[in-house]
Amino acid sequence: MIDVHALSVSLGHRQILHDVSFSAPPGAVTAVIGPNGSGKSTLMKALCRDYAYDGTVSLNGHDLASLSLVQAATWRAVLPQASSLPFPFTVREVVALGLTAGRSGLPLGMVRQLPDMALAAVDLAGFGGRYYGEISGGEQQRVQLARVLCQVWIPVLDGVPRYLFLDEPVSSLDVKHQLMIMDVARRYADAGGGVIAILHDLNLAAMYADTILALRDGRVAGFGAPGAVLTDQLISQVFDCPLRVGVAPPAGWPFVLPQSVGRRHASDLNIKVA
Amino acid sequence: MADAMTMSRTSLAADRPDGDRSALGRVAIFLLAILLLAMMILSMTTGASGASASTIIGGWFGLVPDHAEQVLRDHAVIYNIRLPRMVLGAMVGAALAVSGLLMQGLFRNPLADPGLVGVSAGAGLGAVSIIVLGTTMLAPLTAFLGLYALQIASFLGGLATTFILYRVATRSGQTAIATMLLAGIAIGALAGAITGVLVYVATDSQLRDLTFWGLGSLSGANWTKIAASGPIITISLIAAAFLSKGLNALTLGEATAAHLGVPVQRFKLLTILAVAGATGASVAVSGGIGFVGIVVPHLLRLVIGPDHRYLLPATALLGASFLLLADAVSRLIVAPAELPIGIITAAFGGPFFLWILLRKRAAFAW
Numbered sequence: 001m002i003d004v005h006a007l008s009v010s011l012g013h014r015q016i017l018h019d020v021s022f023s024a025p026p027g028a029v030t031a032v033i034g035p036n037g038s039g040k041s042t043l044m045k046a047l048c049r050d051y052a053y054d055g056t057v058s059l060n061g062h063d064l065a066s067l068s069l070v071q072a073a074t075w076r077a078v079l080p081q082a083s084s085l086p087f088p089f090t091v092r093e094v095v096a097l098g099l100t101a102g103r104s105g106l107p108l109g110m111v112r113q114l115p116d117m118a119l120a121a122v123d124l125a126g127f128g129g130r131y132y133g134e135i136s137g138g139e140q141q142r143v144q145l146a147r148v149l150c151q152v153w154i155p156v157l158d159g160v161p162r163y164l165f166l167d168e169p170v171s172s173l174d175v176k177h178q179l180m181i182m183d184v185a186r187r188y189a190d191a192g193g194g195v196i197a198i199l200h201d202l203n204l205a206a207m208y209a210d211t212i213l214a215l216r217d218g219r220v221a222g223f224g225a226p227g228a229v230l231t232d233q234l235i236s237q238v239f240d241c242p243l244r245v246g247v248a249p250p251a252g253w254p255f256v257l258p259q260s261v262g263r264r265h266a267s268d269l270n271i272k273v274a
Numbered sequence: 275m276a277d278a279m280t281m282s283r284t285s286l287a288a289d290r291p292d293g294d295r296s297a298l299g300r301v302a303i304f305l306l307a308i309l310l311l312a313m314m315i316l317s318m319t320t321g322a323s324g325a326s327a328s329t330i331i332g333g334w335f336g337l338v339p340d341h342a343e344q345v346l347r348d349h350a351v352i353y354n355i356r357l358p359r360m361v362l363g364a365m366v367g368a369a370l371a372v373s374g375l376l377m378q379g380l381f382r383n384p385l386a387d388p389g390l391v392g393v394s395a396g397a398g399l400g401a402v403s404i405i406v407l408g409t410t411m412l413a414p415l416t417a418f419l420g421l422y423a424l425q426i427a428s429f430l431g432g433l434a435t436t437f438i439l440y441r442v443a444t445r446s447g448q449t450a451i452a453t454m455l456l457a458g459i460a461i462g463a464l465a466g467a468i469t470g471v472l473v474y475v476a477t478d479s480q481l482r483d484l485t486f487w488g489l490g491s492l493s494g495a496n497w498t499k500i501a502a503s504g505p506i507i508t509i510s511l512i513a514a515a516f517l518s519k520g521l522n523a524l525t526l527g528e529a530t531a532a533h534l535g536v537p538v539q540r541f542k543l544l545t546i547l548a549v550a551g552a553t554g555a556s557v558a559v560s561g562g563i564g565f566v567g568i569v570v571p572h573l574l575r576l577v578i579g580p581d582h583r584y585l586l587p588a589t590a591l592l593g594a595s596f597l598l599l600a601d602a603v604s605r606l607i608v609a610p611a612e613l614p615i616g617i618i619t620a621a622f623g624g625p626f627f628l629w630i631l632l633r634k635r636a637a638f639a640w
Contacts, residue, residue: 045529048529048532048533049532050529050532069532069535069536069537070535072533072535073533073534073535074535077533078530078533080527080529080530083526083527083530085525085526086382086383086384086525087384087525087575087580088575088576088579088580089525089579089580089581090293090294090295090579091293092292092293092294093293093294093295093579093580093581094526097522097523097525097526097534098534100519100522100523100534100535100536101519101523101534101535101536115294116292127293128292128293128294129292129293130293151534
């Protein structure tokens, strides 16, 4: 369980987050939504201890501030927004960096194959020998997710749930891979782990999240089940722009929604739809 | 050369479709150890005098009883001149190459090198201070530190410059390459200016010491220098061996390294200490030998990849071999005189550095 109580973060003289409280239980996907500058990434960085904060954050009942780096690395893995590498690593070598200090939870003999298993999980099987700098941005993002998965591969270790912190995990992916990555997150939660993901796509949040945290101007504007948070009034207010929930556009305007195929929690995305 | 490098790089990756180069790294370390052994033998058998190691070894087994006098002379040449020179050359080469590699990892930048960014100049300033002021202003210090005065002053000079450089060039874990190189130039120039003042006030005999020291040469190698610099270099290299996993994680950035469980602040401090120790102790005994720290890690990165668990030992071995080879060339090329070794490494390293710049300009936005 992740419990955040009265979290405030100031950068310089500006207070970015005001009195944010919420909890993210294991077994659930918690999506964080909000406009640019609402404090989503700041919240994530505070949860990762990159920024100093006031208030308390506890991870599995332990105060985050007093947790050792190695213990923290064992309990949660963090997917950053963008990563460039100064040296020519292969894709497999980048994924294997996830094994630096954390505990994958696999027996030693299987750890050697773990990078390949993680690559397969993000639909990049066979990419191990490519150079990280020579693949596309979307592929790099999936490689980083594979690295993050390596760090906390088994969702529940020694009876203690582990967490994925995902900062915009699908922002540069095509729609198929957006669904595929969110499926990875969903499966991780279904297996007993926890997921906190910053999402810009409200449809993905509606599809995959058990709980949505809506931020506006560094304050919690809404927190609850998707049906409770994604209401016309609340999201119009949060995003400062007229929005309607669950209403088809006027006849003749095409709109594309993965939900419409009725494939929530679908397991195999490699079924060729076309 | 560029084409051959690019090709070998591509084909090596293609040989391992799973992208796991650890076996390659192990083979490379093994081969480089053999290369170092060969270079040590070359170093022992090269020189102005005709002394040959085989006479000595023959003498041990009583195979050359008729040339007792020659054996004695050769014995002196080998044990008092060539052996210390070989040991010092290998140590300094490994130290220079590894400190380059450590700085590149610390700054997340393949162009960082103690020689290029002013760390060697800072270490040099430390050494020159002791040579010039060691009998006057700094006399208590030299008396206290004794044999190690020069080494420790160099270490402190290198440490100070590395810290300043890091503080200036790195902001919240990100190093801008231009800032780093420009800050390095400024720090190097400042250290050079102070060194210049010291040289200006130096006495004639001090000037002679300075000239010998500053040539960038292994020619003055002796057991005393090894006793003074050897321990510092050895400790720095052993410390470096424990940094490889952290350096790998640090390539993802400081925040991500911390998320992976690396204690980043302590790690950076240890890295800076190792760089200053290795650079300082090398500069103290051999003056400025440039480009080893940039050429050796870069070449190896092309062949075995940037995984520091293999790159670090490979860099130490190739650095030692490279300096022994350069030293042998410097003794042979104008025999019986010898060129300062810094000329050889710069003549090879300068063009190599330009090649890296051109290649990166074309292919990568590192």
